[in-house]
Amino acid sequence: MLKLSLELQKELIALALRDSPIETCGYISGIEDEIKEVIPLTNIDHSPEHFSFDPGEQFTAVKEARAKGYQLIGVYHSHPASPARLSQEDLRLANDPRLYYLIISLLNPEKPVIKAFRVISKEVTEVPILITEG
């Protein structure tokens, strides 16, 4: 179970809508299974169908999260016009089994959907998200 506050849920959706039709992307940091922060990063592909992190921003993000007592616990990106499931390309590049992989789907922009997954040895497991008031 991944804990996501209502406030951060809104922030993720707002970022996806802001950057649409380009895919938005970034890290989520927190403690164990509780998301504490959303860390937007530059999609250096500037593409509606692909994203890549800027390595320099990645290293800055990990150090800033650590300084706050958090860990990078996941990665998020948007699917501006497709469902909230991992694509073959997402799977190909999901190399870190310790992370949650979040997808924000804007397939129906009126009703964005966020889903979370774990990928271990290319096997995908959806992880339920608990929306909290905190």
Added chain:
Amino acid sequence: MNLIISGKSEEVSLNEGTVLELLKVKKVEMPEMVSVELNGNILRQHEYAATTVKEGDQIEFLYFMGGGSLNCYE
């Protein structure tokens, strides 16, 4: 040798002392998909085998992150 790896002090035993060897010793899977920052400088992949680490160096490893909705349409 003592290194600061991902913010934590660690004692590691290396022969050649290269970044590539360190990735192997730390059992980093798919090192070709990993970015390395050594003392604040991001290394290029081809530098991993030629760059040596020394006592007290600060090293960060992060997986390249990418993906996308290509071929994910219903």
